[in-house]
Amino acid sequence: MRRICMDYQAGVPTDPRVLEAMMPYFTxxxxxxxxxxxFGQETKTAIDHARSKVAELIGAKKVGEVIFTSGGxxxxxxxxxxxxxxxxxxxxxxxxxxxxxxSVINTxxxxxxxxxxxxxxxxxxxxxxDLERLKSEINERTILxxxxxxxGEIGTIEPIREIGSICHDRKVYFHVDAVAAAGKIPIDAExxxxxxxxxxxxxxxxxxxxxxxxxREGTGIVPVIFGGGQEKGLxxxxxxxxxxxxxGKAAEIAKNEMxxxxxxxxxxxxxxxxxxxxxxPHSYLNGHPTERLPSNVNVRxxxxxxxxxxxxxxxxxxxxSSGSACTSKTLEPSHVLLAIGLAHEEAHGSLxxxxxxxxxxxxxxxxxxxxxDIVKRLRAMSPLTPKEELG
Amino acid sequence: MGEIPDADGVGTVGNPxxxxxxxxxxxxxxxxxxxxxxxxxxxxxxxATSSMITELxxxxxxxxxxxxxxxxxxxxxxxxxxxxMHCSNLAADGLRVAIEDYLKKKEASK
Numbered sequence: 001m002r003r004i005c006m007d008y009q010a011g012v013p014t015d016p017r018v019l020e021a022m023m024p025y026f027t028x029x030x031x032x033x034x035x036x037x038x039f040g041q042e043t044k045t046a047i048d049h050a051r052s053k054v055a056e057l058i059g060a061k062k063v064g065e066v067i068f069t070s071g072g073x074x075x076x077x078x079x080x081x082x083x084x085x086x087x088x089x090x091x092x093x094x095x096x097x098x099x100x101x102x103s104v105i106n107t108x109x110x111x112x113x114x115x116x117x118x119x120x121x122x123x124x125x126x127x128x129x130d131l132e133r134l135k136s137e138i139n140e141r142t143i144l145x146x147x148x149x150x151x152g153e154i155g156t157i158e159p160i161r162e163i164g165s166i167c168h169d170r171k172v173y174f175h176v177d178a179v180a181a182a183g184k185i186p187i188d189a190e191x192x193x194x195x196x197x198x199x200x201x202x203x204x205x206x207x208x209x210x211x212x213x214x215x216r217e218g219t220g221i222v223p224v225i226f227g228g229g230q231e232k233g234l235x236x237x238x239x240x241x242x243x244x245x246x247x248g249k250a251a252e253i254a255k256n257e258m259x260x261x262x263x264x265x266x267x268x269x270x271x272x273x274x275x276x277x278x279x280x281p282h283s284y285l286n287g288h289p290t291e292r293l294p295s296n297v298n299v300r301x302x303x304x305x306x307x308x309x310x311x312x313x314x315x316x317x318x319x320x321s322s323g324s325a326c327t328s329k330t331l332e333p334s335h336v337l338l339a340i341g342l343a344h345e346e347a348h349g350s351l352x353x354x355x356x357x358x359x360x361x362x363x364x365x366x367x368x369x370x371x372x373d374i375v376k377r378l379r380a381m382s383p384l385t386p387k388e389e390l391g
Numbered sequence: 392m393g394e395i396p397d398a399d400g401v402g403t404v405g406n407p408x409x410x411x412x413x414x415x416x417x418x419x420x421x422x423x424x425x426x427x428x429x430x431x432x433x434x435x436x437x438x439a440t441s442s443m444i445t446e447l448x449x450x451x452x453x454x455x456x457x458x459x460x461x462x463x464x465x466x467x468x469x470x471x472x473x474x475x476m477h478c479s480n481l482a483a484d485g486l487r488v489a490i491e492d493y494l495k496k497k498e499a500s501k
Contacts (some may be wrong), residue, residue: 305410307434333410345407345432381392381438383414383430384407 002090004363009152009180009354010297014246015205021249022207025242034230034241043241050248054212057251058178058197059188062217067231068244072179072213073103075198076146078213078234079175080107082195082221083144084116087173091141095119095127098339100152104177105335108146117141126288127156127340135166144173149187149197152180153323153336153352154287155296164193173219179203179211183254184293187328195219201243205357206250210243265294265355268364272297272353275368280375282391286323286337287349295359298323300342300350303385304378309351312374316369323350345384392442395428400493411437415444415485419493424448424456427486436471436479440464443470444482457490459483 010130031039033047048063055063069075084094096108098120108118119137123129129147138145145167150157160176167174175196179185183204189197196219201210215221215234227236269292276283282302301309306322313320323334333347342350353367379385405412411433418426427448429441443464448456449497461483465471471480 122493303432305433308438311435343408344410348407348410381402381430382432383412384432 001317002366004321004359004366006353006355006359006363006367007321008356008359009352010321011208012202012205012356013358014202014207015250015253015357017253018206018246018249022242022246024119025245030241033241034036034228036340039044042247043239046245046248047239050244050251053248053255054199055214057187057255058182058199058214059186059190059192060214061190064081064232065189065217065232066212066214068239068247069211069213069235070209070240072101072177072198072200072203073211074195075179075200075211075213076101076103076175076177078106079196079198079215079221080104080144080146081111081224082234083173083175083205083219086220086222087143091143093117093119093139093141094146095121095134095137095142096146097121097123097148098338099123099127099154099156100146100148101177101179104146104148114241114325123156123339125341127151127154127336128288128291129158129163130225131159131162131166134163138166138170138172142172144175146175146177149176149178149181150185150293151336152293152354153334154298154340155293156288157181157185157293160194161192164370167195168193180293183258184190184265184295188260189214190214196221199309200249202318203245204247204250204254207243207246210240210247212247261357262294265359268355268359268361269294269297271361272364272368273299275364276371279368279372285373286342295355297353297355298350299315299353299373300337300346301387302346302349303382304375305348305382306351308378309349309374312378313367313370316370316374318370321352321354323347323352392430393428394430396424398428400488400489400491400496402485402488402490402492404481404488405433405437407432411479411481413437413441413481413485415441415482415489417486417489417493418446419453422452424451424453429485432477434479436475437481439468440471440480440482441485443467444486452461453490453494455500456486459486460482 033044173195179200182199195216197214202208286298323337337347398416399419400417402415413431416428425444431441
Protein backbone atom coordinates (compact mmCIF):
# COMPACT_ATOMS: atom_id res chain seq x y z
CA MET A 1 0.00 0.00 0.00
CA ARG A 2 1.00 3.57 -0.67
CA ARG A 3 2.40 5.26 2.46
CA ILE A 4 2.22 9.03 2.73
CA CYS A 5 3.46 11.04 5.69
CA MET A 6 1.74 14.38 6.13
CA ASP A 7 2.77 14.67 9.76
CA TYR A 8 6.18 16.33 9.43
CA GLN A 9 5.22 18.66 12.27
CA ALA A 10 5.59 15.64 14.56
CA GLY A 11 8.88 14.36 13.21
CA VAL A 12 11.20 14.85 10.27
CA PRO A 13 13.77 12.51 8.72
CA THR A 14 17.39 13.57 8.80
CA ASP A 15 18.47 14.73 5.34
CA PRO A 16 20.97 12.20 3.88
CA ARG A 17 23.38 15.08 3.13
CA VAL A 18 23.23 16.03 6.81
CA LEU A 19 23.85 12.47 7.91
CA GLU A 20 26.83 12.24 5.56
CA ALA A 21 28.34 15.39 7.05
CA MET A 22 27.86 14.01 10.56
CA MET A 23 29.28 10.52 10.05
CA PRO A 24 33.01 11.27 10.44
CA TYR A 25 32.34 12.91 13.79
CA PHE A 26 31.14 9.67 15.34
CA THR A 27 34.23 7.59 14.62
CA UNK A 28 37.10 9.51 13.05
CA UNK A 29 37.01 13.03 14.46
CA UNK A 30 36.29 12.76 18.15
CA UNK A 31 38.50 15.20 20.05
CA UNK A 32 37.19 17.46 22.79
CA UNK A 33 36.97 20.99 21.37
CA UNK A 34 38.25 22.36 24.68
CA UNK A 35 41.56 20.56 24.15
CA UNK A 36 44.41 22.60 22.63
CA UNK A 37 45.85 19.67 20.63
CA UNK A 38 45.07 18.76 17.02
CA PHE A 39 42.31 16.31 17.91
CA GLY A 40 40.51 18.98 19.85
CA GLN A 41 41.11 21.73 17.33
CA GLU A 42 39.56 19.65 14.53
CA THR A 43 36.25 19.42 16.34
CA LYS A 44 36.47 23.05 17.45
CA THR A 45 36.76 24.07 13.82
CA ALA A 46 33.74 21.94 12.97
CA ILE A 47 31.66 23.55 15.73
CA ASP A 48 32.70 27.06 14.65
CA HIS A 49 31.68 26.25 11.09
CA ALA A 50 28.28 24.94 12.21
CA ARG A 51 27.79 28.04 14.37
CA SER A 52 28.43 30.32 11.40
CA LYS A 53 25.87 28.43 9.27
CA VAL A 54 23.20 28.73 11.96
CA ALA A 55 24.04 32.41 12.42
CA GLU A 56 23.59 32.97 8.67
CA LEU A 57 20.23 31.20 8.61
CA ILE A 58 18.69 33.36 11.35
CA GLY A 59 20.39 36.66 10.58
CA ALA A 60 22.66 36.91 13.60
CA LYS A 61 25.13 39.76 13.27
CA LYS A 62 27.89 37.86 15.05
CA VAL A 63 28.62 34.15 14.94
CA GLY A 64 29.25 34.14 18.69
CA GLU A 65 25.63 35.06 19.33
CA VAL A 66 24.60 31.44 18.69
CA ILE A 67 24.93 28.72 21.32
CA PHE A 68 24.03 25.06 20.94
CA THR A 69 21.55 23.20 23.14
CA SER A 70 19.74 19.86 23.18
CA GLY A 71 16.75 21.17 21.24
CA GLY A 72 13.92 23.67 21.06
CA UNK A 73 12.58 22.88 24.51
CA UNK A 74 15.92 23.53 26.18
CA UNK A 75 16.45 26.71 24.16
CA UNK A 76 13.05 28.02 25.29
CA UNK A 77 13.74 27.10 28.92
CA UNK A 78 17.15 28.78 28.85
CA UNK A 79 15.91 31.92 27.13
CA UNK A 80 12.95 32.50 29.45
CA UNK A 81 14.33 31.30 32.78
CA UNK A 82 17.80 32.67 32.04
CA UNK A 83 16.57 36.18 31.26
CA UNK A 84 13.97 36.21 34.06
CA UNK A 85 16.47 35.18 36.74
CA UNK A 86 19.20 37.51 35.51
CA UNK A 87 16.89 40.54 35.42
CA UNK A 88 14.80 39.99 38.50
CA UNK A 89 15.99 43.19 40.12
CA UNK A 90 14.71 45.12 37.08
CA UNK A 91 11.30 43.52 37.08
CA UNK A 92 9.19 40.46 37.58
CA UNK A 93 6.77 40.58 34.67
CA UNK A 94 6.87 38.34 31.58
CA UNK A 95 4.47 38.55 28.63
CA UNK A 96 3.73 35.70 26.26
CA UNK A 97 0.74 34.45 24.23
CA UNK A 98 -1.95 31.83 24.63
CA UNK A 99 -0.78 29.81 21.61
CA UNK A 100 2.86 29.15 22.51
CA UNK A 101 4.46 25.72 22.56
CA UNK A 102 4.19 23.95 25.93
CA SER A 103 7.93 24.46 26.49
CA VAL A 104 7.20 28.20 26.66
CA ILE A 105 3.86 28.01 28.47
CA ASN A 106 5.06 25.61 31.16
CA THR A 107 8.36 27.47 31.63
CA UNK A 108 6.35 30.65 32.20
CA UNK A 109 4.07 28.80 34.62
CA UNK A 110 7.13 27.62 36.55
CA UNK A 111 8.18 31.28 36.85
CA UNK A 112 4.73 32.13 38.20
CA UNK A 113 5.34 29.62 41.02
CA UNK A 114 8.56 31.50 41.81
CA UNK A 115 6.63 34.75 42.14
CA UNK A 116 6.94 36.20 38.63
CA UNK A 117 3.84 37.64 37.01
CA UNK A 118 3.02 36.28 33.57
CA UNK A 119 0.50 37.72 31.11
CA UNK A 120 -0.82 35.42 28.39
CA UNK A 121 -1.93 37.68 25.52
CA UNK A 122 -4.93 36.51 23.46
CA UNK A 123 -4.89 36.06 19.69
CA UNK A 124 -7.54 36.75 17.05
CA UNK A 125 -9.48 34.08 15.14
CA UNK A 126 -6.52 33.61 12.79
CA UNK A 127 -4.07 33.20 15.66
CA UNK A 128 -2.43 36.63 15.27
CA UNK A 129 -1.32 38.33 18.48
CA ASP A 130 -3.25 41.43 19.58
CA LEU A 131 -0.56 44.15 19.22
CA GLU A 132 -2.56 46.86 21.02
CA ARG A 133 -3.07 44.54 23.93
CA LEU A 134 0.66 43.79 23.95
CA LYS A 135 1.50 47.51 24.05
CA SER A 136 -0.92 48.11 26.89
CA GLU A 137 0.34 45.17 28.95
CA ILE A 138 4.01 46.25 28.92
CA ASN A 139 4.76 48.12 32.13
CA GLU A 140 7.86 49.24 34.03
CA ARG A 141 8.12 45.78 35.67
CA THR A 142 8.12 43.94 32.32
CA ILE A 143 11.46 42.32 31.49
CA LEU A 144 10.64 39.88 28.70
CA UNK A 145 8.18 39.32 25.87
CA UNK A 146 8.13 35.83 24.32
CA UNK A 147 6.19 35.25 21.09
CA UNK A 148 6.58 32.41 18.60
CA UNK A 149 7.66 33.21 15.03
CA UNK A 150 5.02 30.91 13.63
CA UNK A 151 2.65 28.41 15.16
CA GLY A 152 3.37 24.84 14.07
CA GLU A 153 -0.18 23.69 14.59
CA ILE A 154 -2.25 26.29 12.74
CA GLY A 155 0.63 27.67 10.65
CA THR A 156 0.00 31.33 11.49
CA ILE A 157 3.03 33.63 11.20
CA GLU A 158 3.15 36.39 13.83
CA PRO A 159 4.01 40.04 13.10
CA ILE A 160 7.50 39.59 14.54
CA ARG A 161 9.00 42.80 13.12
CA GLU A 162 6.25 44.92 14.72
CA ILE A 163 6.58 43.13 18.05
CA GLY A 164 10.35 43.54 17.87
CA SER A 165 10.06 47.24 17.35
CA ILE A 166 7.56 47.61 20.23
CA CYS A 167 9.91 45.72 22.57
CA HIS A 168 12.89 47.71 21.36
CA ASP A 169 11.10 51.03 22.02
CA ARG A 170 10.00 49.92 25.47
CA LYS A 171 13.43 48.42 26.27
CA VAL A 172 12.07 44.96 27.01
CA TYR A 173 13.88 41.78 25.95
CA PHE A 174 12.20 39.96 23.06
CA HIS A 175 12.43 36.16 22.81
CA VAL A 176 11.12 34.31 19.76
CA ASP A 177 10.43 30.60 19.60
CA ALA A 178 11.27 30.00 15.93
CA VAL A 179 11.25 26.20 16.05
CA ALA A 180 8.35 25.87 13.59
CA ALA A 181 9.59 28.67 11.32
CA ALA A 182 13.36 28.24 11.06
CA GLY A 183 14.50 26.90 7.73
CA LYS A 184 11.03 27.41 6.24
CA ILE A 185 10.69 31.20 6.06
CA PRO A 186 13.32 33.96 6.19
CA ILE A 187 14.35 35.12 9.67
CA ASP A 188 16.46 38.18 10.40
CA ALA A 189 17.12 38.36 14.13
CA GLU A 190 19.25 41.49 13.83
CA UNK A 191 16.80 43.59 11.81
CA UNK A 192 13.70 42.26 13.51
CA UNK A 193 15.00 43.42 16.90
CA UNK A 194 14.97 39.91 18.32
CA UNK A 195 17.11 39.43 21.44
CA UNK A 196 16.76 35.68 21.82
CA UNK A 197 15.63 33.10 19.27
CA UNK A 198 15.15 29.35 19.70
CA UNK A 199 15.53 26.81 16.92
CA UNK A 200 15.54 23.03 16.71
CA UNK A 201 17.61 20.86 14.40
CA UNK A 202 15.06 18.15 13.62
CA UNK A 203 12.44 20.61 12.42
CA UNK A 204 14.81 21.53 9.59
CA UNK A 205 15.93 18.03 8.60
CA UNK A 206 18.80 17.83 11.05
CA UNK A 207 19.23 15.11 13.70
CA UNK A 208 16.99 14.97 16.76
CA UNK A 209 18.38 16.10 20.12
CA UNK A 210 20.08 19.30 18.96
CA UNK A 211 18.96 22.91 18.99
CA UNK A 212 20.35 26.40 19.21
CA UNK A 213 19.63 29.65 20.97
CA UNK A 214 20.51 33.01 19.48
CA UNK A 215 21.39 35.49 22.20
CA ARG A 216 22.01 39.07 21.07
CA GLU A 217 25.29 40.41 22.38
CA GLY A 218 24.77 42.25 25.65
CA THR A 219 21.59 40.39 26.65
CA GLY A 220 21.45 39.73 30.39
CA ILE A 221 21.07 35.99 30.88
CA VAL A 222 22.19 33.29 33.32
CA PRO A 223 22.51 29.55 32.63
CA VAL A 224 20.04 26.88 33.70
CA ILE A 225 22.60 24.06 33.35
CA PHE A 226 25.87 24.35 35.27
CA GLY A 227 29.15 22.56 34.75
CA GLY A 228 32.33 22.97 32.80
CA GLY A 229 31.38 26.29 31.23
CA GLN A 230 31.01 25.27 27.59
CA GLU A 231 29.09 27.55 25.19
CA LYS A 232 30.18 30.74 26.94
CA GLY A 233 29.13 29.27 30.27
CA LEU A 234 25.48 29.25 29.17
CA UNK A 235 25.27 25.58 28.31
CA UNK A 236 27.69 23.38 30.16
CA UNK A 237 28.29 19.80 29.09
CA UNK A 238 30.64 18.32 26.51
CA UNK A 239 29.47 19.35 23.07
CA UNK A 240 27.32 16.99 20.99
CA UNK A 241 29.74 17.27 18.06
CA UNK A 242 27.96 15.07 15.46
CA UNK A 243 24.66 16.76 16.35
CA UNK A 244 26.13 20.24 16.10
CA UNK A 245 27.72 19.41 12.74
CA UNK A 246 24.27 18.13 11.73
CA UNK A 247 22.36 21.28 12.68
CA GLY A 248 24.99 23.35 10.88
CA LYS A 249 24.63 21.35 7.67
CA ALA A 250 20.83 21.39 8.02
CA ALA A 251 20.90 25.19 8.40
CA GLU A 252 23.13 25.54 5.34
CA ILE A 253 20.83 23.38 3.17
CA ALA A 254 17.69 25.08 4.46
CA LYS A 255 19.07 28.52 3.62
CA ASN A 256 20.19 27.48 0.14
CA GLU A 257 16.93 25.79 -0.75
CA MET A 258 14.46 27.97 1.11
CA UNK A 259 13.31 30.03 -1.86
CA UNK A 260 12.56 27.17 -4.24
CA UNK A 261 11.27 24.81 -1.56
CA UNK A 262 8.88 27.30 0.01
CA UNK A 263 7.43 28.19 -3.40
CA UNK A 264 6.84 24.51 -4.09
CA UNK A 265 5.23 24.01 -0.66
CA UNK A 266 2.94 27.02 -0.94
CA UNK A 267 1.62 25.58 -4.19
CA UNK A 268 0.97 22.18 -2.58
CA UNK A 269 -0.53 23.80 0.49
CA UNK A 270 -2.98 25.92 -1.47
CA UNK A 271 -3.87 22.96 -3.66
CA UNK A 272 -4.79 20.79 -0.68
CA UNK A 273 -6.72 23.58 1.06
CA UNK A 274 -8.68 24.40 -2.10
CA UNK A 275 -9.42 20.74 -2.84
CA UNK A 276 -10.72 20.08 0.66
CA UNK A 277 -12.86 23.22 0.94
CA UNK A 278 -14.25 22.62 -2.57
CA UNK A 279 -15.03 18.91 -2.18
CA UNK A 280 -16.10 18.58 1.44
CA PRO A 281 -19.07 20.59 2.71
CA HIS A 282 -18.70 22.12 6.19
CA SER A 283 -14.92 22.06 6.11
CA TYR A 284 -13.05 25.18 7.19
CA LEU A 285 -9.43 26.36 7.28
CA ASN A 286 -7.93 26.98 10.73
CA GLY A 287 -5.28 29.69 10.97
CA HIS A 288 -4.45 32.56 8.65
CA PRO A 289 -5.11 32.15 4.90
CA THR A 290 -1.94 33.95 3.77
CA GLU A 291 0.26 34.70 6.82
CA ARG A 292 0.89 31.00 7.00
CA LEU A 293 3.78 28.52 7.01
CA PRO A 294 4.23 27.05 3.52
CA SER A 295 4.02 23.48 4.84
CA ASN A 296 0.91 23.76 7.00
CA VAL A 297 -2.71 22.85 6.31
CA ASN A 298 -5.08 22.75 9.28
CA VAL A 299 -8.73 22.08 8.53
CA ARG A 300 -11.75 21.34 10.66
CA UNK A 301 -14.68 19.17 9.67
CA UNK A 302 -18.03 19.68 11.37
CA UNK A 303 -19.81 16.77 13.14
CA UNK A 304 -16.85 14.37 13.36
CA UNK A 305 -13.91 13.72 15.62
CA UNK A 306 -10.23 13.92 14.74
CA UNK A 307 -8.91 10.61 16.00
CA UNK A 308 -11.44 8.63 13.98
CA UNK A 309 -10.25 10.63 10.96
CA UNK A 310 -6.60 9.85 11.76
CA UNK A 311 -7.34 6.13 12.06
CA UNK A 312 -9.38 6.07 8.86
CA UNK A 313 -6.60 7.85 6.96
CA UNK A 314 -4.01 5.57 8.54
CA UNK A 315 -5.86 2.57 7.10
CA UNK A 316 -5.35 4.17 3.69
CA UNK A 317 -1.66 4.68 4.43
CA UNK A 318 -1.83 8.41 5.20
CA UNK A 319 -0.37 9.85 8.42
CA UNK A 320 -1.74 13.14 9.80
CA SER A 321 -2.33 14.55 13.27
CA SER A 322 -5.23 16.26 14.95
CA GLY A 323 -6.23 18.80 17.57
CA SER A 324 -8.36 16.15 19.15
CA ALA A 325 -8.24 15.34 22.82
CA CYS A 326 -7.98 11.66 22.06
CA THR A 327 -4.51 12.03 20.64
CA SER A 328 -3.21 14.01 23.60
CA LYS A 329 -2.22 12.76 27.02
CA THR A 330 -4.49 15.22 28.81
CA LEU A 331 -7.70 14.49 26.89
CA GLU A 332 -8.06 18.25 26.48
CA PRO A 333 -8.27 19.54 22.92
CA SER A 334 -5.44 21.70 21.63
CA HIS A 335 -4.96 24.94 23.58
CA VAL A 336 -4.10 26.65 20.28
CA LEU A 337 -7.44 25.76 18.66
CA LEU A 338 -9.33 26.86 21.76
CA ALA A 339 -7.35 30.14 21.82
CA ILE A 340 -8.47 31.02 18.26
CA GLY A 341 -12.04 30.69 19.49
CA LEU A 342 -13.05 27.22 18.32
CA ALA A 343 -15.66 25.34 20.34
CA HIS A 344 -14.45 22.10 21.92
CA GLU A 345 -16.20 19.95 19.32
CA GLU A 346 -14.69 22.02 16.49
CA ALA A 347 -11.23 21.57 17.97
CA HIS A 348 -11.87 17.83 18.26
CA GLY A 349 -12.75 17.74 14.56
CA SER A 350 -9.58 19.45 13.30
CA LEU A 351 -6.83 17.81 11.26
CA UNK A 352 -3.26 18.96 10.70
CA UNK A 353 -1.53 18.07 7.45
CA UNK A 354 2.13 19.10 7.53
CA UNK A 355 4.32 18.68 4.46
CA UNK A 356 7.99 17.89 4.08
CA UNK A 357 10.66 17.76 1.40
CA UNK A 358 9.34 14.34 0.35
CA UNK A 359 5.74 15.50 -0.17
CA UNK A 360 4.68 15.54 -3.82
CA UNK A 361 1.75 16.83 -5.82
CA UNK A 362 0.68 13.20 -6.32
CA UNK A 363 0.54 12.79 -2.52
CA UNK A 364 -1.69 15.85 -2.22
CA UNK A 365 -4.01 14.60 -4.95
CA UNK A 366 -4.19 11.13 -3.41
CA UNK A 367 -5.17 12.56 -0.02
CA UNK A 368 -7.64 14.98 -1.63
CA UNK A 369 -9.16 12.00 -3.41
CA UNK A 370 -9.74 9.70 -0.43
CA UNK A 371 -10.72 12.29 2.18
CA UNK A 372 -14.28 13.13 1.04
CA ASP A 373 -15.48 9.51 1.35
CA ILE A 374 -13.86 9.09 4.76
CA VAL A 375 -15.53 12.26 6.05
CA LYS A 376 -18.86 11.14 4.56
CA ARG A 377 -18.65 7.73 6.23
CA LEU A 378 -17.79 9.18 9.65
CA ARG A 379 -20.54 11.76 9.33
CA ALA A 380 -23.05 9.03 8.54
CA MET A 381 -21.96 7.43 11.81
CA SER A 382 -22.13 10.61 13.89
CA PRO A 383 -25.16 11.56 15.99
CA LEU A 384 -24.23 15.23 15.48
CA THR A 385 -24.70 15.24 11.71
CA PRO A 386 -28.02 16.88 10.77
CA LYS A 387 -30.26 14.53 8.78
CA GLU A 388 -30.43 16.87 5.78
CA GLU A 389 -26.65 16.61 5.40
CA LEU A 390 -26.73 12.85 4.89
CA GLY A 391 -28.81 12.65 1.72
CA MET B 392 -24.04 1.15 12.59
CA GLY B 393 -26.77 3.66 11.96
CA GLU B 394 -30.11 4.60 13.30
CA ILE B 395 -33.29 2.54 13.94
CA PRO B 396 -36.01 4.96 12.80
CA ASP B 397 -38.80 3.35 14.85
CA ALA B 398 -36.61 2.39 17.81
CA ASP B 399 -38.32 1.25 21.01
CA GLY B 400 -35.63 2.90 23.09
CA VAL B 401 -32.83 5.42 22.52
CA GLY B 402 -29.92 6.12 24.87
CA THR B 403 -27.68 9.16 24.41
CA VAL B 404 -24.54 9.38 26.55
CA GLY B 405 -21.37 11.46 26.62
CA ASN B 406 -21.09 14.87 25.08
CA PRO B 407 -19.31 16.34 22.10
CA UNK B 408 -17.39 18.84 24.26
CA UNK B 409 -15.48 15.92 25.80
CA UNK B 410 -14.96 14.47 22.35
CA UNK B 411 -17.12 11.38 22.77
CA UNK B 412 -20.87 11.07 22.32
CA UNK B 413 -22.94 8.06 21.38
CA UNK B 414 -26.51 7.07 20.73
CA UNK B 415 -27.70 3.48 21.12
CA UNK B 416 -30.97 2.46 19.42
CA UNK B 417 -32.83 -0.71 20.42
CA UNK B 418 -35.71 -2.65 18.92
CA UNK B 419 -37.42 -5.01 21.40
CA UNK B 420 -39.60 -8.02 20.63
CA UNK B 421 -40.91 -10.48 23.27
CA UNK B 422 -38.57 -9.02 25.88
CA UNK B 423 -35.53 -9.62 23.64
CA UNK B 424 -33.29 -7.10 21.90
CA UNK B 425 -34.16 -7.87 18.33
CA UNK B 426 -31.90 -5.17 16.92
CA UNK B 427 -29.28 -2.79 18.34
CA UNK B 428 -27.63 0.01 16.38
CA UNK B 429 -25.39 2.97 17.21
CA UNK B 430 -24.29 6.40 16.12
CA UNK B 431 -21.03 7.73 17.52
CA UNK B 432 -19.04 10.94 17.47
CA UNK B 433 -15.67 10.10 18.88
CA UNK B 434 -12.32 8.44 18.66
CA UNK B 435 -11.49 4.92 17.52
CA UNK B 436 -12.11 3.45 20.97
CA UNK B 437 -15.52 5.08 21.21
CA UNK B 438 -16.53 3.67 17.83
CA ALA B 439 -15.14 0.24 18.70
CA THR B 440 -17.03 0.04 22.01
CA SER B 441 -20.27 1.17 20.35
CA SER B 442 -19.90 -1.46 17.69
CA MET B 443 -19.06 -4.14 20.25
CA ILE B 444 -22.09 -3.42 22.45
CA THR B 445 -24.40 -4.01 19.49
CA GLU B 446 -22.73 -7.41 19.02
CA LEU B 447 -22.93 -8.27 22.71
CA UNK B 448 -26.52 -7.14 23.25
CA UNK B 449 -28.26 -8.41 20.15
CA UNK B 450 -30.54 -11.37 20.92
CA UNK B 451 -30.26 -11.00 24.69
CA UNK B 452 -33.22 -10.54 27.03
CA UNK B 453 -33.67 -7.14 28.69
CA UNK B 454 -32.45 -8.60 31.99
CA UNK B 455 -29.36 -10.13 30.40
CA UNK B 456 -28.56 -6.95 28.49
CA UNK B 457 -28.77 -4.84 31.65
CA UNK B 458 -26.00 -6.98 33.14
CA UNK B 459 -23.47 -6.03 30.44
CA UNK B 460 -20.80 -3.85 32.06
CA UNK B 461 -18.12 -1.49 30.77
CA UNK B 462 -15.59 -4.17 31.69
CA UNK B 463 -17.43 -6.75 29.55
CA UNK B 464 -17.19 -4.42 26.54
CA UNK B 465 -13.50 -3.75 27.13
CA UNK B 466 -12.81 -7.48 27.60
CA UNK B 467 -14.65 -8.37 24.40
CA UNK B 468 -12.35 -5.90 22.62
CA UNK B 469 -9.40 -7.63 24.30
CA UNK B 470 -8.65 -4.58 26.39
CA UNK B 471 -8.57 -0.81 25.96
CA UNK B 472 -5.73 1.60 26.73
CA UNK B 473 -6.14 2.87 30.33
CA UNK B 474 -6.70 6.46 29.18
CA UNK B 475 -9.67 5.33 27.08
CA MET B 476 -11.37 3.26 29.81
CA HIS B 477 -13.19 6.22 31.26
CA CYS B 478 -13.85 8.60 28.39
CA SER B 479 -14.54 6.35 25.47
CA ASN B 480 -16.01 3.29 27.14
CA LEU B 481 -19.54 4.65 27.24
CA ALA B 482 -21.35 1.98 25.30
CA ALA B 483 -22.62 -0.08 28.26
CA ASP B 484 -24.04 3.12 29.77
CA GLY B 485 -25.64 3.98 26.44
CA LEU B 486 -27.33 0.59 26.24
CA ARG B 487 -28.63 0.90 29.81
CA VAL B 488 -30.09 4.35 29.08
CA ALA B 489 -31.73 2.99 25.92
CA ILE B 490 -33.30 0.10 27.87
CA GLU B 491 -34.50 2.48 30.61
CA ASP B 492 -36.04 4.63 27.86
CA TYR B 493 -37.82 1.56 26.49
CA LEU B 494 -39.10 0.49 29.93
CA LYS B 495 -40.33 4.01 30.68
CA LYS B 496 -42.21 4.18 27.38
CA LYS B 497 -43.70 0.74 28.04
CA GLU B 498 -44.81 1.80 31.50
CA ALA B 499 -46.39 4.98 30.11
CA SER B 500 -48.33 3.14 27.43
CA LYS B 501 -49.95 0.76 29.93
